[in-house]
Amino acid sequence: MKKDKHGNQCSKLLPVNIFTLAPVKFDYAKAITYAEKLYGSNGIYFDIRQQACLALTDEQTVKLAVIDGQCKWDQNNAEQDDLFELVKDRVGTGITAFIVGGIHDGANSIAGCAGHNPAKPAIAVSAAGTLYTLAHELGHVLLTSTFAPVHETVTSNIMINGTHKIPENSFPTFNKKQIAQILKSTHLKDC
Numbered sequence: 001m002k003k004d005k006h007g008n009q010c011s012k013l014l015p016v017n018i019f020t021l022a023p024v025k026f027d028y029a030k031a032i033t034y035a036e037k038l039y040g041s042n043g044i045y046f047d048i049r050q051q052a053c054l055a056l057t058d059e060q061t062v063k064l065a066v067i068d069g070q071c072k073w074d075q076n077n078a079e080q081d082d083l084f085e086l087v088k089d090r091v092g093t094g095i096t097a098f099i100v101g102g103i104h105d106g107a108n109s110i111a112g113c114a115g116h117n118p119a120k121p122a123i124a125v126s127a128a129g130t131l132y133t134l135a136h137e138l139g140h141v142l143l144t145s146t147f148a149p150v151h152e153t154v155t156s157n158i159m160i161n162g163t164h165k166i167p168e169n170s171f172p173t174f175n176k177k178q179i180a181q182i183l184k185s186t187h188l189k190d191c
Contacts, residue, residue: 015094
């Protein structure tokens with residue numbers, strides 16, 4: 001059976017494509033290592049298919065500096081179309097993660113958003129997010145829009161409402177109900 005670099009056995013693969021559009025303010029390397037360990041500890045191999053920093057034109061930089069939207073589930077929006085247009089010839093299978101300058105939901109700045117077109121699984125992570133935001137938003141996609149509760153209230157769970165509440169150097173996890181749902185995800189592939 002396949003093992004990841006942390007020694008975890010693989011029962012499923014989580015293919016991810018990560019595209020960075022803005023300078024990251026959180027520790028990107030730690031965010032990747034944390035996601036690998038979190039998913040790996042649950043038998044899910046965190047399979048980064050590609051990582052790229054995108055060179056944007058001045059017009060694209062201004063237009064996509066802050067992603068606006070209500071972060072609603074199961075629908076498409078114009079800014080998602082703009083993001084996917086940037087990578088249209090590069091996206092393969094898996095969930096696409098866009099690290100953007102900022103995200104505004106109409107009332108507040110937020111660290112991430114997992115609302116996406118069902119045919120194009122994607123997340124947006126704010127460059128001002130935390131090292132836990134990437135794993136959290138991927139968790140939303142894997143859990144699906146129908147899973148409840150959407151957020152938890154304890155800092156020991158990665159799905160807490162607000163990854164900024166998680167103490168630095170801690171290792172929040174999923175609960176059993178979340179893992180059972182995640183393992184049913186059609187976004188996971190066999191090892």
